Amino acid sequence: MEKLTETSSITRRSFLAAGAALASTAVFSPYVIGNSRPKERLGVALVGLGYYSTDLLAPALQLTKNCYLAGIVTGTPAKAETWKKKYNIPDKNIYSYDTFDQIANNPDIDVVYVVLPPSMHREYVVRAAKAGKHVWCEKPMAPTVKDCEAMIKACADNKQSLAIGYRCQHDPNTQAFMKLAKEKTLGKVKLITCAAGYNEGRVGHWKLNKALGGGVMGDMGVYAIQGARLAAGEEPMLVTAQHINNRPELFKEVDETTLYQFHFPSGAIANCTSSFGINTNFLKVNYEKGFLHMDPFSAYKGNKGTYTNGEINFPLDNQQAKQMDEDATSIMQKQPMLAPGEEGMRDIRIVESIYEAARTGKAVKI
Amino acid sequence: MEKLTETSSITRRSFLAAGAALASTAVFSPYVIGNSRPKERLGVALVGLGYYSTDLLAPALQLTKNCYLAGIVTGTPAKAETWKKKYNIPDKNIYSYDTFDQIANNPDIDVVYVVLPPSMHREYVVRAAKAGKHVWCEKPMAPTVKDCEAMIKACADNKQSLAIGYRCQHDPNTQAFMKLAKEKTLGKVKLITCAAGYNEGRVGHWKLNKALGGGVMGDMGVYAIQGARLAAGEEPMLVTAQHINNRPELFKEVDETTLYQFHFPSGAIANCTSSFGINTNFLKVNYEKGFLHMDPFSAYKGNKGTYTNGEINFPLDNQQAKQMDEDATSIMQKQPMLAPGEEGMRDIRIVESIYEAARTGKAVKI
Structure with a gap:
């Protein structure tokens, strides 16, 4: 299990930026987290570090303006180590599937992006919603309509938005x-x-x-x-x-x-x-x-x-970056998600x- | 019933051309009709004067080099009259469905091109083959495989070639x-x-x-x-x-x-x-x-x-003209048809x- 206490420079920078931008962004970014401090950029935790997270989403999150890679959830300690170094992710924002639910207490994480095999989508979307996080979920949404209904209900019950990764x-x-x-x-x-x-x-x-x-x-x-x-x-x-x-x-x-x-x-x-x-x-x-x-x-x-x-x-610089930036904006502006x-x-x-x-x-x- | 005695100028020209070209074309055009006189261009009779014959095949036959519009078969006297004037078709080369089988005795007609509704293809292909004429048949070949088999057999039995109008x-x-x-x-x-x-x-x-x-x-x-x-x-x-x-x-x-x-x-x-x-x-x-x-x-x-x-x-000047010219050449050279x-x-x-x-x-x- 990783330590959950360290804070990386990139996350500190984000927090400082968010603080400095408080006055100017309050009007345009009405999103308010638990401690009532509006955020300029949402922190995203990627759950599942396979090809799509590694080669597409993480690089795209280096280009996004409205969100950033704040944390990861992985069952493979070696991957955690690699990502931690590559993206300066603080230990406290690195979760395993066992510690996943503790993400509820982490104000760095605003959005949980589920990038697992489809059979795991339902479980992790529901757990993320219950942890009080907005959820992005890769396609296909789930193996069955029944799963989808449970995922939609969990997000609604917990007042969290749900977007599908339809880039x-x-x-x-x-x-x-x-x-x-x-x-x-x-x-x-x-x-x-x-x-x-x-x-x-x-x-x-x-x-x-x-x-x-x-x-x-x-x-x-x-x-x-x-x-x-x-x-x-x-x-x-x-x-x-x-x-x-x-x-x-x-x-x-x-x-x-x-x-x-x-x-x-x-x-x-x-x-x-x-x-x-x-x-x-x-x-x-x-x-x-x-x-x-x-x-x-x-x-x-x-x-x-x-x-x-x-x-x-x-022309489009990066499809995934546009997707995540727009979904982050929708959350911050309390607008419906483009692909809910x-x-x-x-x-x-x-x-x-x-x-x-x-x-x-x-x-x-x- | 139309008269079957007149000869149009265009047909006479073709015959004169065929005669003049005898020596030079004998080697390349081994096709020999009943009277052993090699032809330079094959005479085609269109059976059925609907849209496709009227708007596509007849105009294309004005462009062909190896075949020409020699006759027509129609159940509509008014159409016969129009075509006769437009294309200088001699009365002797104009048939109704009743007189169709007499085409056997007409040396002007080398090929019968069946352009009727598909349900009539079998009957007219078989009758044309029995009349000793090569046959071209529009697509679809016939409503059933059984029809197709009968058509192929009739042409083979009568030693006539059969081509489908696959332009x-x-x-x-x-x-x-x-x-x-x-x-x-x-x-x-x-x-x-x-x-x-x-x-x-x-x-x-x-x-x-x-x-x-x-x-x-x-x-x-x-x-x-x-x-x-x-x-x-x-x-x-x-x-x-x-x-x-x-x-x-x-x-x-x-x-x-x-x-x-x-x-x-x-x-x-x-x-x-x-x-x-x-x-x-x-x-x-x-x-x-x-x-x-x-x-x-x-x-x-x-x-x-x-x-x-x-x-x-x-680039292609006229698809139907190319089709008919190539099929006429195959007949004259006793080669297999491109689309038999x-x-x-x-x-x-x-x-x-x-x-x-x-x-x-x-x-x-x-």
């Missing part, structure tokens, strides 16, 4: 194609074709493990579901789905590739592909009066495309319907 | 993406996404009539099936499919939109859309080491695209499997 919704390129649907710039949406996949072959990884919340639909599926939903500007009412497994020796428990089709209330149709065996990332839309073609549409960076009236190619728990749950409900449709060969009402 | 296979843009699969330029094919559709709403049209061979799969479906098969460079072994009908008041008998998924022996996957309710035409391929994006991929003209190594954008009856039948077999898959909700072996 793409913060990307202006995504917002551009959402706008095409909302404003009917090119008329009604008729056909959405969307694919997201990469070649996953890591034996033993949670993505291949059913009990840990693996399977392609939670991982890559959510991207194409989001692509279809956001490009449609409405929610699907009916779904059919199919699994194709080219590597049964590797994908023993979960789906490798899943194809699925949505029928929307307006009549719009989506034909989607999610895969752990195919490198693909595109969104194509046929509207009444035009087209959209994004490739890639949900990458970490470089999302871009063309449509009937021109290009969609908004309810949004994450919508996708999980669709994922459950997709699995049922693939199992039964029937169209499933969502 | 795209003659398009260098199609040939370019076929080559990517064949030569594995970008590695193995992983995912093919293909869509072909337009907005069909003509009440009473054969495309909406089941008995006449209507339905989206025969009409637009064959394009996306061809797109998937040709881009894969192999034949699908398994298919799933779904119908979506947004206008049940219009599509009472046949499918409006059908989505279908192929699994190929190599592991390649195709996710396809064919629709009478959506304007769409694209082919997207994800290979092991790259991509292809054709839009449009199966239009009458302007097919073009980009792929990892550059552009695919071969067996190729048309492959697609019809797949269409039958797609309808079965949609009906049962199960994956169907092809």
